[in-house]
Amino acid sequence: MTKNVSINKPDIMVRLWVNEVSRVFMDRLTDDEDRDWFVNETMEMLSRNFKSGIEKDEIFGSNKVRFGDILKID
Numbered sequence: 001m002t003k004n005v006s007i008n009k010p011d012i013m014v015r016l017w018v019n020e021v022s023r024v025f026m027d028r029l030t031d032d033e034d035r036d037w038f039v040n041e042t043m044e045m046l047s048r049n050f051k052s053g054i055e056k057d058e059i060f061g062s063n064k065v066r067f068g069d070i071l072k073i074d
Contacts, residue, residue: 014052018042018059 007013026038039060046052 010050011052011054014046014050014054015059017050018046 002016007016021042022038026035029035029038039056042059043056046054
């Protein structure tokens with residue numbers, strides 16, 4: 001539901017994609033081993049498909065990626 005004007009940098013698209021796959025898949029994983037696998041697979045996909053240089057801690061660290069429309073004025 002994100003409008004293209006909201007994605008003005010490649011890193012924003014990467015972060016949005018990670019947020020979405022995390023909400024769909026990672027939220028359903030029940031143990032640390034599976035979550036670690038998911039994080040490693042996601043980082044591999046970012047490197048391979050998005051050619052992203054974002055580090056794992058930037059996305060999955062203590063300040064995890066968050067997207068929402070809670071500040072949507074319209």
